[in-house]
Amino acid sequence: QVQLVQSGAEVKKPGASVKVSCKASGYIFTRYAMHWVRQAPGQRLEWMGWISAGNGNTNYLQKFQDRVTITRDTSATTTYMELSSLRSEDTAVYYCASSRGDYYGMDVWGQGTTVTVSS
Amino acid sequence: DIQMTQSPSSLSASVGDRVSITCRASQTISSHLNWYQQKPGKAPNLLIYAASSLQSGVPSRFSGSGSGTDFTLTISSLQPEDFATYYCQQSYSTPHTFGQGTKLEIK
Numbered sequence: 001q002v003q004l005v006q007s008g009a010e011v012k013k014p015g016a017s018v019k020v021s022c023k024a025s026g027y028i029f030t031r032y033a034m035h036w037v038r039q040a041p042g043q044r045l046e047w048m049g050w051i052s053a054g055n056g057n058t059n060y061l062q063k064f065q066d067r068v069t070i071t072r073d074t075s076a077t078t079t080y081m082e083l084s085s086l087r088s089e090d091t092a093v094y095y096c097a098s099s100r101g102d103y104y105g106m107d108v109w110g111q112g113t114t115v116t117v118s119s
Numbered sequence: 120d121i122q123m124t125q126s127p128s129s130l131s132a133s134v135g136d137r138v139s140i141t142c143r144a145s146q147t148i149s150s151h152l153n154w155y156q157q158k159p160g161k162a163p164n165l166l167i168y169a170a171s172s173l174q175s176g177v178p179s180r181f182s183g184s185g186s187g188t189d190f191t192l193t194i195s196s197l198q199p200e201d202f203a204t205y206y207c208q209q210s211y212s213t214p215h216t217f218g219q220g221t222k223l224e225i226k
């Protein structure tokens with residue numbers, strides 16, 4: 001079945017970087033877009049950016065423009081989200097979610113990866 | 120960026136009730152509006168895409184309507200498993216912003 005499996009929880013110090021992976025299976029990887037969404041404790045969902053798994057084009061939320069990089073490895077059907085210069089406000093659950101296109105919403109989600117930023 | 124505003128922010132209702140949640144966009148988004156359900160500690164689950172299309176596997180008691188700037192999610196007869204937080208999201212233009220969420224609680 002279609003599923004996205006994310007890497008495990010991370011604890012990082014302020015100023016460090018974190019790289020979260022999202023392994024896709026059960027569908028043709030390059031036909032979908034992969035989005036990254038985060039949720040800080042008790043807060044709303046926040047869309048961070050997305051990558052076209054087919055051509056690798058990306059688009060990021062402006063507030064993360066200088067700190068986030070989303071990449072993909074088509075041979076491994078895996079997408080990566082790297083966030084640098086971490087601060088305490090980046091403590092959140094990070095989700096990957098796939099979409100057939102802008103009209104279809106994000107229909108498959110990973111289980112989430114908790115990233116804790118603490119000194 | 121397009122701002123998404125949901126109302127109410129919280130709602131108390133009973134099993135069997137009919138409830139509606141509204142979502143307003145700060146500018147027109149055509150029908151590029153999605154609804155998600157999220158339960159505590161879980162990833163969101165897509166309920167409705169393109170404003171009114173029911174995602175496969177989602178019960179028919181869920182329905183969506185609207186276009187342009189104003190949208191509604193309706194649950195026709197609440198079931199115990201429906202008590203959760205609901206989010207709207209626009210996918211018309213990046214960034215694909217979410218509403219602040221509506222927490223649906225048992226009365």
